[in-house]
Amino acid sequence: xxxxxxxxxxxxxxxxxxxxxxxxxxxxxxxxxxxxxxxxxxxxxxxxxxxxxxxxxxxxxxxxxxxxxxxxxxxxxxxxxxxxxxxxxxxxxxxxxxxxxxxxxxxxxxxxxxxxxxxxxxxxxxxxxxxxxxxxxxxxxxxxxxxxxxxxxxxxxxxxxxxxxxxxxxxxxxxxxxxxxxxxxxxxxxxxxxxxxxxxxxxxxxxxxxxxxxxxxxxxxx
Amino acid sequence: xxxxxxxxxxxxxxxxxxxxxxxxxxxxxxxxxxxxxxxxxxxxxxxxxxxxxxxxxxxxxxxxxxxxxxx
Numbered sequence: 001x002x003x004x005x006x007x008x009x010x011x012x013x014x015x016x017x018x019x020x021x022x023x024x025x026x027x028x029x030x031x032x033x034x035x036x037x038x039x040x041x042x043x044x045x046x047x048x049x050x051x052x053x054x055x056x057x058x059x060x061x062x063x064x065x066x067x068x069x070x071x072x073x074x075x076x077x078x079x080x081x082x083x084x085x086x087x088x089x090x091x092x093x094x095x096x097x098x099x100x101x102x103x104x105x106x107x108x109x110x111x112x113x114x115x116x117x118x119x120x121x122x123x124x125x126x127x128x129x130x131x132x133x134x135x136x137x138x139x140x141x142x143x144x145x146x147x148x149x150x151x152x153x154x155x156x157x158x159x160x161x162x163x164x165x166x167x168x169x170x171x172x173x174x175x176x177x178x179x180x181x182x183x184x185x186x187x188x189x190x191x192x193x194x195x196x197x198x199x200x201x202x203x204x205x206x207x208x209x210x211x212x213x214x215x216x217x218x219x220x221x222x
Numbered sequence: 223x224x225x226x227x228x229x230x231x232x233x234x235x236x237x238x239x240x241x242x243x244x245x246x247x248x249x250x251x252x253x254x255x256x257x258x259x260x261x262x263x264x265x266x267x268x269x270x271x272x273x274x275x276x277x278x279x280x281x282x283x284x285x286x287x288x289x290x291x292x293x
Contacts, residue, residue: 032224032265032266033265033269037264038261038264039260042259072259077261
């Protein structure tokens with residue numbers, strides 16, 4: 001079920017929620033008609049940009065394309081979106097390759113009727129009523145939304161942070177741990193906090209962990 | 223459509239896919255054989271099923287007579 005937020009003008013916009021199934025869609029893209037369910041079994045970074053043939057978006061698309069090989073190694077695909085036609089996307093992709101030397105290897109949704117943008121709360125009317133803001137949805141291989149990033153029109157995203165987030169989420173899933181601020185692969189991870197007194201007492205005595213206190217313990221991953 | 227051009231001809235990637243479907247294959251097998259991501263394989267198969275260029279049975283896909291005419 002889509003969640004709704006009511007604005008003071010009475011308009012209703014949907015926003016997805018972390019930990020819930022990503023809203024399904026079928027969309028025209030630069031690589032044919034795609035459905036979200038086509039990506040089942042892979043992680044997916046779906047991201048929106050305000051408009052084709054604009055400078056900040058161009059830098060972002062180049063940056064996303066540059067991390068695409070690393071994402072593929074993590075079983076993660078990329079999917080772009082803007083409220084532009086597929087012809088505009090094709091022309092822009094060709095321009096990026098010709099003028100900047102970077103081939104765009106991922107599909108881009110042409111969301112002219114704003115159907116996907118509406119389901120994902122990508123339009124921020126305070127910034128623009130006709131363009132999507134810079135949104136990122138990290139969707140796992142079971143099609144659950146695991147992280148969301150919303151950036152304004154003025155500010156290009158940090159693709160290294162997005163890559164880091166994927167690695168952190170996958171590390172958490174694989175090892176049953178959490179990751180601290182600024183975690184990088186190879187750093188110690190955070191052990192889940194005990195939720196009974198008995199476990200808290202056992203935790204501080206456990207030599208396998210580095211505990212500052214019963215609720216704050218780290219360990220190295222082997 | 224990604225596989226079928228507006229004039230009815232097939233893209234080169236579509237022909238490549240059809241050519242390996244003389245014997246039934248699953249989507250996963252197609253993905254591995256052609257080194258294509260699963261989302262692209264699923265999308266292509268859906269399009270080709272709609273165009274009756276392939277048929278499916280028990281999660282496997284095989285080229286049809288119509289598909290053979292196109293390659």
